[in-house]
Amino acid sequence: MTCQAELRGLGAINDELEALGVRVVAVSVDPPTRSAEVVRRGRLPFPILADEEGRMIRAMGLLHKGGGPGGGDIAIPAQVLIGQAGDVLWERVADRIQDRPDPQTTMDDVAGVLRARGE
């Protein structure tokens, strides 16, 4: 669905991000087997972490309680850029389901933040 399209979009800018020294890591509550299928179908060049209990998502403050199809907890769509020192350099959190980052906007934002910091 939507998620597939946005992951593919991220895959398309992956090389550009790597050139800037940025590794992409996706995170969802899906089990590894399902994520493996997503990676295969979208030919994604980055890993997907399986946060099935939402531990990392909760630690990041990004848990959407009961947002899943069966009333399970899932992640609020968000992108967080972590700098080399382990600090948050930039982030964008969706406030509507259909509000998904456009890959080019993400690329421009990340490049802009890194340029401003000289990283």
Place this chain on the structure above:
Amino acid sequence: MSLTEQGVGRKQPRRFALALLGLLLIPASPVFWALTLDHTLLRQSGLAMWIAMTAGLALAGYAAWGDSRRRTRVTSALTAGWVAFSVPAFFVFTRLPAAEEARDLRRALRMTLPDHEGQPMVVGDLLGEQAVLLHFYRGYW
């Protein structure tokens, strides 16, 4: 008198099929939206869905306006009611909760989670030489 009524009855257009088409366009409208999800502006605005809903409503109005038979009018009324429910529902159900203020970034970065191949991974270990863009998404279902 009765002749006039019969005359009007005969001339009345039969638009039940159009009313039915209008009704079907309402549940179908999210499908039109789903077809445009790859396009950022269309996805965010839901434009294809609004167009389909407007078309459904227009058909309902056109059918009920010319065809006063009960089934046509009821079908058109259903369409109008469905739209009246769908529009606010769209804005309510697509709203996401705000992120929580409390964040334990250190803990999140030290956490070990399996990747899609089942290999354990610690995001913090990737840092140092490079930055990491974490992409959280709702999941594939």
